[in-house]
Amino acid sequence: MRIGELATRTGVSVRLLRYYEEQGLLEARRPEGGHRRYGEDAPAVVRNIRALLGAGLSTSAIRDVLPCVGGDGTVAPCMLEVLEQRLDLLDQQLLSLGASRAALAGIVAAARREAEVVELNALVSA
Template identity: 60%
Template sequence: MRIGELSRATGVSVRLLRYYEEQGLLVPERTPGGQRVYGADAPAVVRRVRALLGAGLPTRIIAEVLDCVCGSETEIEPCLSPLLVARLDAIDEQISDLQGARSSLAALVAATEGRGIAPAG
């Protein structure tokens, strides 16, 4: 299937499919004329990539784990658990940092409002 067909089949833009190729997530064959031709499994690969992106994994990690996805888009080999747990821990830390920043900012806004100074915006 050509890139336009894959785009229509998956709902992913041609530009994004090319990006996936640049990142090593999607590997097409090439015709003698240089056009991309994707195998029958390409729509499933794209769905897996989308599911992993939706789970907050960056493309560099997806490139490492993509071959270990088995069955459906969300079935991962157990050996990947430490990598995924580490990513989950990193996301939890980011959430904690953001909650702290939000609390600090809310306190500043409350103090500003208490002095009769309207916040900018």
């Protein structure tokens, strides 16, 4: 199938499909006319790429994982360690975000208290 048909079937833009190809995630043949031709499995590959991106994997990690992903989206155990490492990283990021949020909430609360004191002082002075 040609790139336009693949874009239509997957809902992914032509530009993004070209990017996936540049990143080594999607393979196209170029017959004599030079137009990209994708195999019948390309829509499943694109769906898998989108799912892995949605799970927070980088394109370089997806390049490593993709050969172990079946057409139905299941990942073979050969990539379990890589996926577990990514999961651990996400857990660490969540903890860090939680700490950042708590710190910011404290700053906002202090600023609100200060604003209330200024407002009360203005009322008392009037």
